[in-house]
Every structure is written in structure tokens, then in C-alpha cells.
Amino acid sequence: MKRCFEDLCATMDKLGVPRESKWRGLILYMRSIRDYEFLTAEQRERTQDLVMQVLRRKDFSDKAFQKLLRDNEAIINDRWRHKLTETLQDTAQLIKQFQTLLQRRKNDVQDLEVMTLETIHSDQPMEKMVAEIQNGFQKIEGMLQSDLETIVAMSMTDELTKIYNRRALDSFMHRAITNSLSCQTPLAMVFLDIDNFKQFNDKYGHLVGDQALITVAGLLKACINDQERGVGCTIFPARFGGEEFVLIMPGASDSEAVSFAEKVRKRIQDYNFLIRNGSGEVVYSGVKITISAGVAELHAYCGHSPNSATLIEAADRALYQAKKDGRNKVVLYQGNGVPET
Template sequence: MGRVMSVQHENFFCSHDVVTSLLKAGVPANSKWGALILYMRSLSEYDFLSAEQKRQMQALVMGVVRDGDFSEKKFKEIVRSKEQILYQPWNKKLEETFRETVVLIEHVRSQNLLRTKEVRDLRETTISTVTDQNALEDIVLGIKAAFEKVLTHMEQDTRDLVEMSYTDSLTKLSNRRAFDRYYQTTLVEYMVTGNPMSLMFLDIDHFKDFNDSYGHRIGDQALVTVASKLTGYAQKYGTVPNRSFFPARFGGEEFVVVLPGVGLGEAAEDAENLRTIIEDYNFIIRDHNGQVLQKGIKITVSIGVAELKKDWADEAGARLLDEADKAMYRAKGRGRNRVCTMNER
């Protein structure tokens, strides 16, 4: 049986006779286990899963075959694990959206309190102006000035809300909503002109372990640190014509950078520069009073880089993201803290 299992580990995902392979691996015939395993195996063929999700799903299937535990309890456990893998990105997006919504609600609440006070002041100003002033022109000017003050503040509130809805509340980078808007607009332009356009995917290495070791508050500080390095690097492009550097928080510990006007080679150089800048930074952990608790901690990132191809046509947007995502996971698979491009296999 041991030899059969080792053969299965090599050929399970490429065999032409999957059902026979399942039986040889000990999966009970005519059971729901076979259907579940075949379903999980088929998911690796679909593009809606990231490279990491496919890797996790494959590891889950291979774990089932290796352990040989086909009990009802194990079945329920595997189904839960499968759902966690599938819904992982959506859960991250929901968490980010919830946090942004809470911030927006708090902002609206505080602004409403301010405006309520200003409306009360407006009422008092109107009454006192009418009561104290004799000239009609002075009364009108006084009331008009008071109304304009309130209107100006309300217009600023609207601008602030729009800005906040496109800003990640933690890192102050553009959020996923802002990225989607910018990405789609820029993509159309560069598909038409044929000018180069590249994209980076960055992921903080071992971020879960970082959170587990130091706590989520320190994990948030790590996210802010990486975001600040992206913002600082963006200044390099501030005066370069026909080129841009648009960083955004994609979700969780992932960041994305759109590079209009930049080809793959230069984008890879920028990615390597960023990787080095982040690695060289000495991350310091402080307590709530600002006292240093620990210093010299290193944060590293894995980066994938891809360039837009005109022959991708209608699939260009999804394809560019997917190629950068795959390249990033190749970087992780090759040891992390490195840059991989779409051309590397």
C-alpha cells in the first residue's frame, strides 16, 4: 500500500484514469468521498482561484489520500477546510469593507454633530442679525455669510467622504475600490495606444506568523510600513512624463502597483529596488507609550511583475492581474523575499 500511495502522490493530479487512482488510493467506492475529491481536484482548472488557493486545495486533497481517514467526522472537516480556501479572498474583502464602513460611519456621525451645531449657530446668527441690524442690506449680507459658511463646510464634507471611500483607512493608500476604478480606466487607454503598462503584486512574507508572534496591532504597523515605502517610492515617478506609479492595498497583506508607461524590464528593476528598501528597513515595535520593546525586526516581501499584452484583447485586465499574481506565488515558492516576472517559469 505504501508504494501505491507514493505513486499516487506523483500521478494523482495528472492521471487519465482518476477514478481508478482513487480506488487504488483506498477511497471507498460509490461514496461521497469520491465526488468530493473529484470536485476539489477539478477546481485547480478554474481561473477564479489564485495560485495559492490552488496550491492549498491540492495539498488538502493529497492530505486526504495520504491519511486514508474516510470517516464522517473527517468528511465534515475537509468540507469546512475546502470552503475556507474558496471563500478566503471574499472574507478578506468583507473584513476590509466592514472596517472602511465603520470608519465612514464614525466620520459621518462626527460631521453631523458639527453641522448640527453650525445650523443652531446659523439660527442664532439669523435671529440676532434681524434683531440688531436696522438696514435691510446689512441683514441680508449677514444671513448670506452665515449660510455660505455652512454650505462650504457641507461641500467639504462631501469631498471628504468621497476621498475616504477610495482610501484604505489603515495604510492611507488607495483601496481596492480606487484601484479598480483607476485600473479599468488606465487599461483601456493603454490597450488603445499600445504603450507599455506593467503591474506588480506584493505580498508580505509570513504575515500570519508575524501576527501570531507580535499581535495584530504590530501586524497593522507592518502594513503601514510597507505602504509608506510604496508611497515614498512613488515620488520617483512624480516628475517623469508619461509614466506613473499607482500603489494600492489590494486586501489583507497584499499590495498592487499599476505602472502605466513602464515595460517589464524597468518594472522588475523597480520591484527589486522596493524589495531591497523594505528588507533594509529596521522595524521597531513600540508600546502604547512609544517605548521601544524590540527593534531590528525584518519585513520582507515577495513580488510578482507582469506586462500588458495587446493580444490578450477582452481578457487583458484579468490576465494581467493573474500573470502578476502567479509570478508573485512563484517568488514565494522559490524561497520568498524575491522578485519573479511573468516570463520566468
């Protein structure tokens, strides 16, 4: 250990890193981040790039130190900040929809009250009055049951794309992984991300970006319908967040998942997007969007105790590799080895 530390110090001396503990401590910490599994592969890569930039510039001023701290913190917090924003937006939308349901049922209950009083003060036979009042309460009960089902569906559906959301994904993954482990059946995950989506939003605007997300979700569902009709399998699609989507494929091997991901990639690549203005007129046609995809299989390379976290991490690593390889690709996670394209 002492020899290792001495070698590290000698390397930092050669690189011109000041002997001040704050610089060496920060660089050692940032280098160790590459082993932090709770961060994505992209976050770890960006952190290492920061370190290399500092070493190349050889600017070890206090100002550079503070900037490095801020940049590193931004990288680590970036994904969580994005997820928090989306969660707050989803919650606000659910509250709005729930308030609408409450107001609707408040009016229905008031109508029931009026009907009940009118029935009681009528000259109808007792049996008929009781039947009418009973029917009124049964109608309200049915409406409330329907509302409950609607609320559950809303809480599990992405408001924009109308496919499952992250909450539904977590619930399904837990059940699917438990079943896969107990029955020793395969389970594959496809992690998809729209390429260069930020640039797309910057060029066409966020409203058009939302339409692109809706269209991609629709193409995913079309591919799934074709696949399920062909081989009778079940594929669970969800919006993971932002421009990221996830497909869970119970019973599918890694090769089957790669094959399906390729079909999805090609279908989206070949699709001609139309962009319309507020009046519905086509202002751009033939706009192309591509996706990158990472594939992982639960039992293959997810460790001795595979779970949802290790499966997501494996698929995310493969997705990041697809991005590094030039985008518009499907990559299979191969453990610590080189991912297979």
C-alpha cells in the first residue's frame, strides 16, 4: 500500500499537481468515482474527462479548483435533478386530474341528494322509492370504482406518450425479476435513447420535441404489436425519463432482445417525421430521428445476485457504448468484456 501511494505521488509530481492536499485529494476522489456503481457510465466518463482536462491545462489556481468542484457536482447531480423535475411535473398533473374527478363526483353526489329527497317526497309506493334510491347509490358506487381504476391507470401512465411510466416500470420489473429468478427463465431489458435529442429540441422547439417523443412511443408500440402477434411473447414498454425508453422482455434471451431492438432501431431510422405549425401545415418533412440501444440479460452478466439495479446498470452501460460507437446502434452488454455490437 505504501509503495502504491508513493508511485501515485510520483505520478502527480510529474504531472505538476501541487502538493497541497486539496488538489491531490480532489483528484484522487474524482478518479475513484469510476468505480461508483450508483452513477451511470456516462457520468463516470464525464468525471474522468474533467480530471484529464485539468491535468492537461495545468491550471491549479483557486479559481480553477472551485470550477472543478462545481462542474463535478453538476455531473453527479444532473440525472437526479432531471428525474426530480419530471417527478414533480407528473405529480402536478396527477393532482390536477384528481381534482377534476373530485369535482365531478361532488356534483354527482349533490344530484343524488336532490334525487333522494324528491323520491322521498313523492307519492310512490315504498318499494319503488327504496329501489330508486338504491339504484342511485349503486350508480355512484360504480362511478367511484371506475374513478379508482382511472386514478391507478393515471399513476402508471406517462402523461405525454401514454405508455407506462417509471412507477409502472419499477413495479413490473420487481414482479418479472422475481418470477425469472424463481423459474430460472431468461429476462432481457432494452434501454433506448433518442440520439442528439437536445439538438433536435434546440432546432425545432420543445413542442415539436414532445411530438417526436409521442411518435417514437407509437412506433415502439407498433413494433411490440407486430412481435407479439408473431411469436406470442409479452413486451413491457415504458418511458424511463426524458428521451429514454425501456423495454422489458420476459422469457427473451439476449440474442432475441438484440434482434428485436434492431427491428425497433431500423423502424425509427426509416420513419419520415413530419413537423407541422400551429395551423397544422407541414413545415418540415422527411425529418429523421435515430435511436441507440443497450441490451442486457438478467442471468448472463448481472452478477451473482441479479436485481433491477444491476440489470438497468448493465443495459445503461451498453447504451453508453452504443453512443460512443457513433449512435444509431444496438449494443449487447458483455460483462467486463467489450460489448458486442
